[in-house]
Amino acid sequence: MAASVDFVVVGSGAGGLAGAIAAKLNGLNPVVIEKAALWGGTSALSGGGVWIPNNHLMKRDNIPDSYEEAMAYLEATVGEVGPASSRERKHAYLDAGPKMVRSLEKLGFTWIRAPKYPDYYQKMPGAKVGRTLEASNFDANRLGAMLHTMRRNMMRPLAITTDAAPKIPTMLRSFNSLMGVMTVVARTLKFRIKGQVPLSMGQTLVAQLMAVVQSLDIPVRLDTPLKELVQDDAGRVIGVKVTTAQGEETIAAPRGVLMAAGGFAKDAAYRMPLQGVTGEWSPASPDDTGDGHKIGAAIGAELALMDSATWYPVSISPDGTINVGIWERTLPGSIIVDQSGQRYTNEAASYVDAGRAMLERDKTVPAVPSWLVFDTRYRNRYFFGQIPPRVTRQYVESGFFQKGETLEELAGKCGIDAAGLVATVTRVNSMAAAGGVDADFDRGDNVYDEYYGDPAHRPNRSFGPVDAAPFYAVRYWPGDLSTKGGLMADAHARVLRADGSVIEGLYVAGNNAAPVMGRTYPGAGATIGPSMVFAWIAGHHAAGADVSVC
Template identity: 40%
Template sequence: MTGQPTEKAEAGWDSVADLVVVGSGGGSLAAALVARQGGLEPLVLEKTEVVGGSTAMSGGVLWLPNNQVSRAAGVEDSPEEARQYFAASVGDVGPSTSPERVEAFLNAVEPMTDFLMEQGVPFRHCEGYSDYYDELPGGKARGRSLETEILDLRRLGPWRQKFRARADLPPLPLTTSDVSPLSLAPRTAHSVATVAKVAARMTKAKLTRREMRGTGSALQGWMLLAALRAEVPIWTGTRVVDLVVEDGRVLGVVAERDGRTVRVRARAGVLLNSGGFAHNQAMRDKYGPAPASTAWTSANEGDTGEVIEAAMRHGAAVDLMEEAWWIPSSVLPDGTPQFAVYERSKPHSILVDSNGARYVNEAASYMEVGQAMYARHRETTAVPSWFVMDARFRRRYLWGTVPGGFTPREWLTSGYMKKSDTVEGLAEQCGIDPAGLRDTVDRYNASAEQGKDPEFHKGERAYDRYYGDPTVRPNPCVAPVSKAPFYAVAMYPGDVGTSGGLLTDEHGRVIGENGEAMPGLYATGNCTASVMGRTYPAAGASIAASFVFGWLAAHHMIDNSRRSDSVA
C-alpha cells in the first residue's frame, strides 16, 4: 500500500501511488498530509510550475463554524448556532448542499483544525471579520474565520522558487485585521498605528533578510512546509488530461510531464482539486451567465476546466455550473483585473446601472453584489455598472493599492477613471442617463445626510461596517455624494474562481449521472459544486470547504484501504 511513487512499479503504469491528488491548492495538501499520516503514499500533481493554487493568491482565510481557535479567542459558538446560520444563509439549493454534506462539513471542522495545527499550521482568529449575514439567526458579528500567522517564505528553501505568490500586490506582511485600518490611513489613530506596525514588520524583515508574507501566501506556505516535512511528493509542470477508468472504477490519471505522456496509478483513489474554469471562455459561454469574460477573473492562470470536462466524459454529474465566487472588479489600463472589496463600504459613493439607478447594497458580500449585477443586467444594462465617487472619497480612501489624494495620470487619460465637475457631465462620459443619475444622487443624498439608506440598508450589517469609515457618523458607510469633482470607474462581475462543478457526496466521492458514487474518484475545491451553494456566508468559505472535503476524502480512502487489507 505504501512506498514512494516509482517508475514502472506496475505493468502498464509509469508511476504508482496510493492517493493521486490533482492540483496543489489548500485542500490538496490537507488531503496529502492526512494520507501520509494514515499510511497511504500520496502524490500531488500540479499543472503549473508553482505550488499553491488559487489558495495562495487568496486572503488566506478559512471559515470554520464552531472552531476551537475562535472559541478560545472569546467567540461564543455552538453546533446548534452553526447549523442555524448555515440553514439561514446557505439553505438547501440541491444535492451539493444536502443535509449529509452540510453535517459532514460542520462535524469535520474541529478534528481537521486540530490535525492541521498538529502538523505545524499556526491558526489564529480573524478578529472582527464578521459573518457576511450577521443579522441572520446564528450569525456572528465577531466572525468564525481563521488565518495563519505571518510566514517567512525563505523557510521554504529551494521550494520558494516553486511557490505561487501574487505579483500584482506588494509583498506586505499583513494579517486580516490590518487591511481595514490600512484602507483608512491616516483617517484614524488606529489606521496610523497599523501603518506604523506594518512598516516596522517590513523594516525588521529587510534588516534580517526575511521575506515575510501574510494572507494566502502565509496559509499555503505553512501548508507546503508541513507537506515537505512529511515528504509528500509534488510534481510541478504536470498537466492531467484524462482519467483511467476500467470496469467503472477510476484507476489513475493520464498526464503530460516533461514533454511526454505518463500514466499514474492511484491504488486508493484520485482526488481532483484542479480549480474551476474561470480562464476557459468556451466553458464560461456554455454554462455561465452572460456577458462573461476571462479578462475579469482574478483566479490563477491554471483555472481552465479541462479536468472537470474529463470527469464529465466519464459520466460525472455536475451542478451550479453557472455560479462563481463573484467579486465586482474593474480592469486597469494595462488589462489587469482589480477587485473591489473595502472600497465598496466607504461613504461618499454609490454603484449604478446604465440608467443611473442603484440596485444593491454596495457594501454587501462581494458574491451578493456580483449576483445582483447579473440579475439587474437581465432588466437593463448593468454590465458594466459604474462606481461613482465624489471628491471626498477620492481624497480620503484607497482605490486598490493607490492611496487617496493621488490619482495616476494614466487612469484619467486612458479613460479607466472618469472625472467631471458635474454629475451630469460624469454620466455623459460613462454613457449613463444623466437625468437618471442626477435623480439617484439627489434621492440618495437626501437620506445620506442622516446616515440612512432606506432603499438598500447599507451600513446596517456588521460586515458592511467592517470596511467602513468610523469617523463618518452615524453610519460609517453612508454619506452624501455631493462634492465636486466626481469620479466613476466601470465595474464588472469579476470573480476569484468558478464555484460550480462535479457533484460529490459527504465523503468527497464524485457522483455519476446515474446517482451513484464513482469508485476511486473524489473531488474538492472549485472543481466541485460547493457545499456553500449560491451563497458566500463569510470570509474563507470556499477555502474552508476545499480543506474540509479534501480531509474527508483522504480519511475515506484510508478507511477503504484498511478494510481491503483486512479482507486480504
C-alpha cells in the same frame, strides 16, 4: 503501470495540499500532480481566509460558538439546492473542519483568527463575528527551492493580516487605523531585519501547507497535466494518465484519486454557455480551465451548480491589471449605478452578492459595466485600492478615472443617463442628511457593512453624501475569484453519477466540486474552507480512516 503510488492528488492549491497531508497521515503514499509550472493555484492568489465555525481558537478566546449555531446559519443562508448542499454534507463540513484545524496545528501550521471579521449575513440566525481563520505570516525562505515555483500575486511582501486590511483606506481618517497600518509596517520591518520575506493571506496559507507537505516527504510534480482517469473493469478509478516532457505516463492509484484541480474561470468557450461571461474579468489563476470538470464528466460524473461563481466586482487598470473591489464600494461618498444612473443594490454587501446583483440587473437594464461614482471628498480621504488619497491627475489622464465638474458632465463622459444619475445622487444626499439611513438598500445597517467603512464617519460608517464637486467614476465589471460549480459528491467527498451512485476511487474538493455552500457565500473563506475540509475528508476515507477521530 509505472510510478505506482497509493493515492493521486490532482491540483496543488489549498485543498489539494490538505488532502495529500491527510492521506499521508493515515498511512497512504500520495503524490500531488500539478499541470502548471507553478504550485498554489487560485488559493495562492486569494485572501487566504478559511471559514471554520466552532474552531478551537474561538474557544481559546472565549468567543461563544457551537455546531448547532453554525448549522442554523448554514441552513438559513445556503438552504438546500440539491445534494451538494445536503444536510449530510453540511454536517461533514462542520464536524471535520475544527478537527482539521487542530491536526494541522500539531504539524506546525500556525493559525490565527480574524476576530473582527463578520459573517456576511448578520441578520440570519447563527451568524457570528470571528469565525474566519488564516495562516500567520510566514518566512518565504523556509520553503527552500519550492519558493521559486510558488504562484505569486502582485503585492509586495507585507506582514499583514485580514483584520488589518480595512485600516489601510482610512489610515488618514482614524488614529486607530493609522496605528494598525504602522503595526503592519513594524512587523514587515522585523521580518526584513532578520533577512526574512514575509508572506500573508493566500501566499502564507499555501506556503505553510507546502511546508507541511515537505516535512512529510510528499512528492509534488509540476508540469504534469492530467489527461484522463484510469478505471478497472468494474468502473473503479485506479490511476491517472498524465502528460510529461517525456511523453504520456500512467500513475497507479489503488487507493483513489482526489480531484482538486480548481474551477473553469479561464476557459472562455466552456464557461460562456454556462454563465454568460468569458472570465476576462476574473483574477483567477490562468490555469483555472476546468480540466477536472471535463475529465470527471467524461467517466460519468454529474456536474451541478455550474452557473455559480464567487462573484466579485472589479475594476481594470489601463495596463490590464484586474483590481478586486474590496473597500472602494463600501466607503461613504460612493455609490454604484447602472447605465440609467440608478442604484440597484447595497454596495457594501458581500462581494458575491454585489457581483451577482450586477449580472441580474443587466438582464433588464444595462449594468455591465456599472459605475462606481464618488466625489472629491471621498477621493481626498481614502485610498482607492493602492492609489493614495488626492492622487487623481494621472488616473484621469489614463482614463481609469472619469471626471466631471458636474454630475451631468460626468454622466456624459460615462454614457450614463444624466437625469437618472442626478435624481439618484439627490436621493442619496437627502437620505444621508436625514440621519444617514439608506432607506432604499439598507447600506450600513449591520456590522458586516461597517467592516470596511470609515470609523470617523457618523452616523453611518458606510453611507454618506456624494456632493463635493468635481465628481469621479470608475467602471466596475462582474469579476470573480473563480467558478464554484463542479462534480457532485457525497459527504465523504466521493464523486457521484447523475443516478446517485458512487464512482468508486474518485474524490473531489474545492472549485472542482459542486459547492456545499450552494450559490451563497456565508463568510470570508467559505470557498477555501470547504476545499480544505472535504479534501481532508477524502484523504481519510481513501485510507479507510475515521475522520471523526482525526
